[in-house]
Amino acid sequence: MAPPKSDLPQGTLDLLILKTVAIGPVHGYAIAQRLQQISRDVVQVPGGSLYPALHRLENRKLLTAEWRQTETGREAKFYRLTRSGRVHLQAGSASWQRLSEAVGLILDTSERGAR
Amino acid sequence: MNWWGRLLRRKEQEAHLDKELHFHIEQRVADLTRSGIGEEEARRTVRQEFGGMDQVKEECRDARGTRWIEDFRPDARYAVRLLGRNPAFAAIAIATLALGIGINTAAFTFLNAFVLRPLPIRDPEAFVKLNGLDRKGRTQSFSIAEYRDFRDRNDVFSGVIALSPLPVSLGDAVTGRAATDYDIIPPGYQFAFGVTVSGNYFTVLGGQLALGRLLTPEDDVTPGAHAVVVLSEGFWRRQFGGDATLVGRTIRFNGRPYAVVGIAAKEFVGTQPNVPDFWVPLAMRGQLIGDKADMLYSDRAHRSVGLYGRLKPHVSPAQAAAAMNVLASSIAEGENATARISITDASTFVSVKEFMPLIVPMSLAVGLVLVIACANVANLLIARAAGRQREIEIRLAVGSSYRRLVRQLITESVVLGVLGGVAGLAASHWAVAFGYPAVLSQVPLPSGYKDAFTVDVNPDWRVFAFGLAVSIAAGVLFGLAPAINSAKASVANARSRFRDSMVVTQVAICLVLLVASGLLLRSMWFVEALNPGFQTSRLYAVSPGLTGESNSSLERRVTEQFALRLAALPGIQSVSACEKQPLSGMSPQTGIDGTALRVSYNRVGSRYFRTLGISMIRGRDFTEAETTTNAPVAIVSEGTASRIWLGEEALGKTIRLTKDDVTRQVIGVVSNARVGILWRPEDAYAYLPIGSKSSYTIFRAPSWSPSAAELTVRNEAARVHPALKAPVRAIEDSLEYAYAPFRFLAGAAGLIATLSLVLASVGLYGVVSLMVSQRTHEIGIRMALGARSSDVMRTVFRSSLRLVAVGVAIGLGGGLAFAKLLALALIGIKPFDLVAFASTSGLMVLVTALATWVPARRAASVDPMVTLRHE
Numbered sequence: 001m002a003p004p005k006s007d008l009p010q011g012t013l014d015l016l017i018l019k020t021v022a023i024g025p026v027h028g029y030a031i032a033q034r035l036q037q038i039s040r041d042v043v044q045v046p047g048g049s050l051y052p053a054l055h056r057l058e059n060r061k062l063l064t065a066e067w068r069q070t071e072t073g074r075e076a077k078f079y080r081l082t083r084s085g086r087v088h089l090q091a092g093s094a095s096w097q098r099l100s101e102a103v104g105l106i107l108d109t110s111e112r113g114a115r
Numbered sequence: 116m117n118w119w120g121r122l123l124r125r126k127e128q129e130a131h132l133d134k135e136l137h138f139h140i141e142q143r144v145a146d147l148t149r150s151g152i153g154e155e156e157a158r159r160t161v162r163q164e165f166g167g168m169d170q171v172k173e174e175c176r177d178a179r180g181t182r183w184i185e186d187f188r189p190d191a192r193y194a195v196r197l198l199g200r201n202p203a204f205a206a207i208a209i210a211t212l213a214l215g216i217g218i219n220t221a222a223f224t225f226l227n228a229f230v231l232r233p234l235p236i237r238d239p240e241a242f243v244k245l246n247g248l249d250r251k252g253r254t255q256s257f258s259i260a261e262y263r264d265f266r267d268r269n270d271v272f273s274g275v276i277a278l279s280p281l282p283v284s285l286g287d288a289v290t291g292r293a294a295t296d297y298d299i300i301p302p303g304y305q306f307a308f309g310v311t312v313s314g315n316y317f318t319v320l321g322g323q324l325a326l327g328r329l330l331t332p333e334d335d336v337t338p339g340a341h342a343v344v345v346l347s348e349g350f351w352r353r354q355f356g357g358d359a360t361l362v363g364r365t366i367r368f369n370g371r372p373y374a375v376v377g378i379a380a381k382e383f384v385g386t387q388p389n390v391p392d393f394w395v396p397l398a399m400r401g402q403l404i405g406d407k408a409d410m411l412y413s414d415r416a417h418r419s420v421g422l423y424g425r426l427k428p429h430v431s432p433a434q435a436a437a438a439m440n441v442l443a444s445s446i447a448e449g450e451n452a453t454a455r456i457s458i459t460d461a462s463t464f465v466s467v468k469e470f471m472p473l474i475v476p477m478s479l480a481v482g483l484v485l486v487i488a489c490a491n492v493a494n495l496l497i498a499r500a501a502g503r504q505r506e507i508e509i510r511l512a513v514g515s516s517y518r519r520l521v522r523q524l525i526t527e528s529v530v531l532g533v534l535g536g537v538a539g540l541a542a543s544h545w546a547v548a549f550g551y552p553a554v555l556s557q558v559p560l561p562s563g564y565k566d567a568f569t570v571d572v573n574p575d576w577r578v579f580a581f582g583l584a585v586s587i588a589a590g591v592l593f594g595l596a597p598a599i600n601s602a603k604a605s606v607a608n609a610r611s612r613f614r615d616s617m618v619v620t621q622v623a624i625c626l627v628l629l630v631a632s633g634l635l636l637r638s639m640w641f642v643e644a645l646n647p648g649f650q651t652s653r654l655y656a657v658s659p660g661l662t663g664e665s666n667s668s669l670e671r672r673v674t675e676q677f678a679l680r681l682a683a684l685p686g687i688q689s690v691s692a693c694e695k696q697p698l699s700g701m702s703p704q705t706g707i708d709g710t711a712l713r714v715s716y717n718r719v720g721s722r723y724f725r726t727l728g729i730s731m732i733r734g735r736d737f738t739e740a741e742t743t744t745n746a747p748v749a750i751v752s753e754g755t756a757s758r759i760w761l762g763e764e765a766l767g768k769t770i771r772l773t774k775d776d777v778t779r780q781v782i783g784v785v786s787n788a789r790v791g792i793l794w795r796p797e798d799a800y801a802y803l804p805i806g807s808k809s810s811y812t813i814f815r816a817p818s819w820s821p822s823a824a825e826l827t828v829r830n831e832a833a834r835v836h837p838a839l840k841a842p843v844r845a846i847e848d849s850l851e852y853a854y855a856p857f858r859f860l861a862g863a864a865g866l867i868a869t870l871s872l873v874l875a876s877v878g879l880y881g882v883v884s885l886m887v888s889q890r891t892h893e894i895g896i897r898m899a900l901g902a903r904s905s906d907v908m909r910t911v912f913r914s915s916l917r918l919v920a921v922g923v924a925i926g927l928g929g930g931l932a933f934a935k936l937l938a939l940a941l942i943g944i945k946p947f948d949l950v951a952f953a954s955t956s957g958l959m960v961l962v963t964a965l966a967t968w969v970p971a972r973r974a975a976s977v978d979p980m981v982t983l984r985h986e
Contacts, residue, residue, distance in 0.1 A: 027138070028135060028138075028139050029138065029139045029142040029143065032139075044164075046164055046165060046166050047136065047139055047140075047164075047165040047166055047171055048165065048166030048167070048170060048171045048174065051135070051136060051139075051171055051174075051175050052171070052174035052175050052177065052178045053178075055175045055178035055179055056178035059178055059179055067131075074138065074141075075134070075138075076135075076138050077131065077134075077135045077138070
């Protein structure tokens with residue numbers, strides 16, 4: 001399979017999606033919008049990455065989906081976090097925090113060392 | 116929705132996917148137009164940022180996890196079309212696979228028939244065998260008295276049955292109720308192989324009935340009271356032409372009348388692969404075997420029956436064994452009583468455990484043949500992949516994912532595998548259905564024993580499932596590497612490396628199988644060359660007996676008279692008597708008081724040694740008077756003499772056998788002979804006088820063929836007494852029976868090894884041919900620059916034999932490991948037999964050299980001008 005067409009590290013997109021969905025039931029388009037807004041346009045997820053990721057998460061039973069009306073009265077597929085999705089999200093964010101702190105530390109040190 | 120649900124609701128899924136993606140796009144377009152961009156412009160932007168719709172859909176489908184099975188149908192259809200376009204490739208690949216899969220399916224058919232398929236009885240899982248062990252842990256049968264105790268006093272079995280095989284001679288006529296003589300059984304000797312069974316036999320097994328009634332417990336109460344018999348369907352058809360009026364009439368067993376009360380259904384086979392001819396109540400056994408009748412039912416030392424039981428629900432075999440052991444110890448009487456009982460599974464004809472030494476090397480060998488076949492097909496696929504490079508590159512370029520492509524290629528090879536499997540199943544069924552009876556008819560076994568190998572070899576669902584599983588596994592096995600290889604659009608270099616490794620694998624495996632077959636062949640030759648220590652040619656054993664006569668003094672008189680008349684016949688050289696005929700299994704053994712030695716023994720008449728051709732080394736033979744009076748004398752083998760009285764004169768010493776309990780003086784020493792089992796030396800032997808009762812008359816008639824011997828003896832017997840029967844057995848035949856298992860193993864291994872050699876050499880031939888054709892241009896240039904044909908030949912040979920050498924080295928190691936599995940079947944040679952290893956390696960190198968030589972010649976005859984002009 002081709003790698004995700006974003007510059008996000010592997011697995012990060014899943015985590016971001018889970019986090020976005022955790023707020024409440026939401027459809028695919030809204031997820032993309034929210035990611036873009038919250039990250040101040042840094043994270044832009046093309047549909048070619050978003051939807052396969054959503055389907056994969058649904059397949060792994062981290063998300064569950066149902067068809068519902070939107071505010072404008074159109075039918076859309078709304079995603080919701082499952083219990084194991086919540087667990088996965090917690091574990092994922094924790095390890096991401098640790099990793100980013102560690103990466104930050106290393107980068108800091110090497111910069112000082114270089115100076 | 117679960118995996119299946121997703122698979123089944125594929126249409127709905129597709130619609131949903133489409134709807135979801137379109138919703139996204141419409142929303143985005145709406146957002147953009149709201150911010151002031153024209154709709155045309157907005158749509159273009161969205162298309163750009165969203166990516167190709169179809170590609171996104173593809174990836175979503177992939178994420179669903181049911182992709183491979185959804186794609187299977189179109190992929191399979193494409194694969195079949197592709198094969199149709201290249202029929203030569205398809206034919207070779209399918210034939211190769213059919214061979215590999217067929218041989219595995221055939222082997223599995225036998226495994227299934229004997230070992231895996233449950234007995235055709237009611238609830239076979241709960242059916243177990245009771246094995247009795249004596250105080251020293253030796254297996255022994257049960258006595259009928261013991262059986263009755265076990266049957267009535269246990270609380271772990273819902274039923275215990277006893278059975279004991281019984282061969283009988285059939286009477287000369289069948290008399291019906293209509294009182295007309297009904298001469299169905301042709302004149303001459305006819306034997307039937309039946310079983311005497313306890314009265315509850317059919318109830319416990321769940322026997323089905325075709326006609327009349329089955330045996331009941333009432334038939335098995337008073338010894339000799341109910342002369343009734345149930346015939347098996349097969350015997351009824353063979354012997355009586357399926358005559359429905361037979362039920363209620365009388366047939367004769369050993370000259371005694373038995374009423375046929377029923378015919379068992381065809382499906383009912385009892386507990387052995389060979390269906391017995393008939394079943395008679397155990398209470399009639401005494402009458403049928405003659406003079407030991409009284410002992411049979413009361414004497415606990417008289418052990419004649421085997422026991423089977425049906426476990427009660429929720430009782431484990433271990434619990435049953437524990438309960439039976441308590442019971443056994445509470446009724447144990449006498450020295451030979453059953454000390455312990457073990458319970459083994461009897462839900463199939465033979466237990467897997469028992470046949471492991473045969474099953475493991477056999478399955479390994481046929482499995483290896485399949486690996487060789489797969490390697491061949493893998494090589495073909497790799498060669499074909501070179502031709503499909505363009506197709507694959509295009510598919511990758513238009514967005515087919517790497518995984519998708521591998522899946523497509525694997526589907527192709529699985530389709531090939533299944534086609535090969537179908538052909539293989541057909542071939543194996545044909546080979547088993549026609550080949551097995553043909554082979555069996557060649558095996559020199561008496562017909563009764565031969566029946567033991569007559570099993571239903573029709574394929575059942577297990578065989579089909581096995582064939583399918585093997586085909587699919589083979590498809591993946593030979594398809595995986597080439598698929599990955601071609602999907603990566605890899606360079607020719609990697610491909611030739613793969614082909615090289617396939618050649619090495621094939622040579623190595625092939626050599627392992629060749630070594631195995633070489634070892635078994637050497638073992639067979641060794642056994643065939645064994646000198647039994649006596650002359651078997653034109654040596655005959657006769658067991659005379661009066662049918663339908665229990666007057667033992669009359670019988671003794673008649674058989675004595677018969678022996679005398681036999682001795683007087685002109686063609687006969689020498690006549691004697693013995694309790695156990697030569698080459699009919701291990702002789703009984705006994706300890707010798709005062710020594711640690713155990714010896715085999717036999718009771719023989721005078722002139723026994725002269726008749727057999729065993730040489731008398733010192734001392735003298737028994738006299739006629741000594742044998743008839745059972746005088747306290749004995750003759751020992753050289754082996755016994757040297758073990759007990761090393762360096763001393765054995766003659767005149769005394770010896771007392773534990774089972775004989777008479778102090779005997781040694782009057783002669785004879786040379787060692789293998790009179791029990793040909794390939795098991797029984798050097799320590801003792802011969803005792805036979806006394807007045809003889810079991811076998813044994814004679815040598817150098818001018819009589821076996822058929823002549825039988826005819827003459829039959830006529831002579833009839834002259835002595837009309838009821839005297841005297842079946843003749845040629846000892847030469849026994850020698851053939853002894854060779855049979857070794858010939859079978861060597862034959863099977865030889866067949867497997869030959870097939871693998873053919874496959875491996877075809878594989879090597881293909882690889883070298885391909886290499887030569889790819890390098891034609893290079894060879895042309897070389898020759899134009901002055902290389903001679905011999906140089907070219909040498910180059911080709913060097914690259915081929917380098918692979919062969921690596922393969923042979925690995926194969927020798929594998930052969931050594933494999934030889935250990937065969938240790939049980941190797942008589943007279945060590946698992947590391949230099950001759951077998953060296954000669955098979957030589958053969959391997961020779962055949963591979965031949966497979967290289969043909970394409971090498973082609974390379975050497977390349978015309979440089981033609982190649983160069985071709986450019």
